[in-house]
Amino acid sequence: MSAGAKRLSALVVDDEPLARRTIRGLLAEDPDVEIIGECAGGAEAVESIRERPPDLLFLDIQMPGMDGFDVLSAVELERISAVIFVTAYDAYALKAFEVHALDYLLKPFTDERFREALARAKSHVELREARGLAESLRAFLRGRASSTEEEVATEGARKGGHLTRFMVKVGGRVIFVNPSDVDWIEADNYYVKLHVGGRAHLLRLSMKELEGRLDPKTFWRIHRSAIINLDRVKELHQHPSGDYVVVLRDGTELKLSRARRERLQEILMGGRD
Numbered sequence: 325m326s327a328g329a330k331r332l333s334a335l336v337v338d339d340e341p342l343a344r345r346t347i348r349g350l351l352a353e354d355p356d357v358e359i360i361g362e363c364a365g366g367a368e369a370v371e372s373i374r375e376r377p378p379d380l381l382f383l384d385i386q387m388p389g390m391d392g393f394d395v396l397s398a399v400e401l402e403r404i405s406a407v408i409f410v411t412a413y414d415a416y417a418l419k420a421f422e423v424h425a426l427d428y429l430l431k432p433f434t435d436e437r438f439r440e441a442l443a444r445a446k447s448h449v450e451l452r453e454a455r456g457l458a459e460s461l462r463a464f465l466r467g468r469a470s471s472t473e474e475e476v477a478t479e480g481a482r483k484g485g486h487l488t489r490f491m492v493k494v495g496g497r498v499i500f501v502n503p504s505d506v507d508w509i510e511a512d513n514y515y516v517k518l519h520v521g522g523r524a525h526l527l528r529l530s531m532k533e534l535e536g537r538l539d540p541k542t543f544w545r546i547h548r549s550a551i552i553n554l555d556r557v558k559e560l561h562q563h564p565s566g567d568y569v570v571v572l573r574d575g576t577e578l579k580l581s582r583a584r585r586e587r588l589q590e591i592l593m594g595g596r597d
Contacts, residue, residue, distance in 0.1 A: 331355075332449055335378035336362040337369040337395065338410065339387040343431065347382050347410065350438050356446060366390025370398045377403035379449050380442075385411040385420075396423055405452055406445040486539040490518065490525070501525070503542060507556050507572060509534065511549040522574075546570055546588060547581045557592060560585075 334357050336347045344362045351357050360378060363369040366387050373381070373395070381404050385392040392409060393416075401407075401423070409420045412431040420428050426448055427441040490501040501520055510517045510524075511531045518525045527534065535545055545551045556572045560580065563569065568580040570588075580588065 331358040332379040332405075332446060333358050333360045333376070334380040334382065335360055335369070335372060336382045337366075337387075337392070338362075338382075338384040339364050340384070343384065343410065347438070350435060351382075351442070354442065357442070366392070366395045366398075369395050373399045373404065379405045380445050381407045382410050383407060385409055385416050386413060393419065393423065405449040408441055408445060487537045490527070503538065504553070504555070506543075506553055507574060508553060508576065508578065509543070509551040519576075544584075544588060544591060546584055547579050550578045552578065554591065560589065560592075 334351055336344050336351070336359065338344045338347070341364075344364070348359055348362060351359050357380070360376060361372050363372055366389055369383070370390070377400070383392045383395065390398070392411070396407065406426045407424070408427045408429060409416070409425050410429045410431065410433075414430055417428050426445055429438065429441055487503055490503070490506075501518065505520055507519045507521070509531075510519060512526070514530060516527045516529060516531055516534055518527055531545075531549070531551070535543075535551060538551070542554060543551050544554055552570055552572070556574075557570055558573045559571045561569050561571050561577070568582075568585050569577045570580050571577050
């Protein structure tokens with residue numbers, strides 16, 4: 325990977341502790357890979373994947389309860405960049421590739437065979453991301469070439485239906501903004517504004533259209549004209565009039581709809597599911 329590129333996240337799922345240790349040890353040798361977790365069963369794996377989809381999933385097939393195929397059926401498969409099955413049985417190879425597994429490692433495997441599979445997976449992820457970025461950039465340049473205002477591309481790169489970055493045109497440059505960097509979003513007639521660290525970027529979408537593209541675990545609409553990043557909330561404050569406002573970490577105060585107050589309180593107390 326190029327210098328400065330993000331590390332690829334990896335999740336290891338196997339009911340055998342020794343197998344998990346072996347895979348974890350081999351992955352730890354690669355500085356381009358970050359191990360974000362390991363699971364001993366299918367149900368635990370499903371929960372982990374839904375919470376944070378990995379770039380690389382190393383998945384056993386035969387496990388008590390949910391097997392590897394059950395796991396893939398229970399999650400949004402397109403949110404996982406590469407699936408590598410790791411199993412002691414060769415009878416499932418055909419089915420594995422029917423669900424678009426990238427590789428099929430038979431136990432016991434050699435270190436060399438594992439590194440070969442890992443290298444292939446890394447190349448696959450990089451190519452997939454490069455294609456997605458190129459498509460977004462082409463669409464952005466086609467639709468915005470004549471524009472002189474600072475604006476945001478309407479698509480960005482997606483993963484599992486949610487926007488994973490915004491393409492922002494600032495002068496003659498195109499920069500990328502991660503959704504996690506957005507403080508809040510404001511309706512502006514037929515457009516919306518992304519508020520990012522004191523700056524505002526115009527987005528050519530309606531509030532309703534954008535809301536459907538954002539991850540609801542991170543963003544929540546508090547009013548017809550405002551969507552907030554839940555991680556930016558500092559407090560809820562009630563004015564003498566009885567109206568509530570949401571106070572963000574930077575001091576911004578935003579009106580909170582009465583109809584949405586109770587649900588927002590539940591979410592902030594840990595009920596984001």
